[in-house]
Amino acid sequence: MNDVAERAGVSQMTVSRALRTPDLVAPATRARVEAAMAELDYVPDLLAGSLAARRSGLIAAVISTFENAIFAQTIAGLTACVEAAGFSILLGSSDYSATDEERLLRAILGRRPDGVVLTGTLHTPRARRLLTTAGVPVVETWELPADPVDMAVGFDNPAAGRAMTLALHSYGYRRIGFISPSDENDRRGLQRREGYRAAVKELRIEPREVSAHAVITGMESGPQLLDEMLKRFPDTDAIFCSLDAIAAGVLLAAQRRGIKTPSELAISGFGDFAIAQPSGLDLTTVHIGGRDIGTRAGELLLARMRDEEVPTPIVDIGYEIIRRTSA
Structure with missing residues (x-):
């Protein structure tokens, strides 16, 4: 570090500050x-630095799956936000399994992260206890839990x-038919199905539901x-x-079928x-x-780590219906 300071023409303290709190150093x-x-x-030497700074x-960040890109934007927003403040992302996947999430959290928390971001609110009781006793800020995303572990950023899926x-x-x-995965671990898919059912009941029309047999479902x-x-409900429009x-x-x-x-x-x-x-389908x-979910989650973590007041621990980013040529 002394060599870096000499080469850059600054003090060793400035080098340390540039590494730990880069936002406090002139560009x-x-x-x-x-x-x-x-x-x-x-x-x-990040280990030595963390021992000295207790950070x-x-x-x-524990996401539900690496199998498709649904959470890529969230991780991109989170990464951009926290990296600007000098933090790095440690990423893992639960594969939509609350049990696997618990196992992963045990391994991650042993490395003493300064904050945790989760995609989802379905946790085992033990995982929830691990999170609440870890002593670090936690943000659950993509849902709006009534009883968050700590903080949440999401939207109303139903x-x-x-x-x-x-x-x-x-x-x-x-x-109108509805297709979603059938796995009970896909809370968000189940919540969207709940919203569909509420709407068809309100409209007094027949529900038409088909479930995929795997929680991780894609184009294939x-x-x-x-x-x-179409076999079960041939007149679906x-x-x-x-x-x-x-x-x-x-x-x-x-x-491909000429429909x-x-x-x-x-x-x-x-x-x-x-x-x-429009550039796709x-x-x-x-x-x-x-x-935006990732960015807001990062902002909540950083505010809590700076001992700033978080007046709104549950952030609803909303949603928008976009009509295009497929409907």
């Missing part, structure tokens, strides 16, 4: 320090599911799910899918990910600010 000075580190191939410099169903009805569709499931829907990836697979399968969309069959998804946008969908 030009920080750039000189980073250049000197690169020239000298200097790698900071690891790590933010742990309300969003209801809103999309009502929107399809307002577009003129009357025989489209043909089978479309066949099952619209299908609402709980994920954009499922909707994309159903849309492509319909096109005209949206005149013969409308299709909608959930998430507004890249595949759903132009899917009608529920837009969720995935990156």
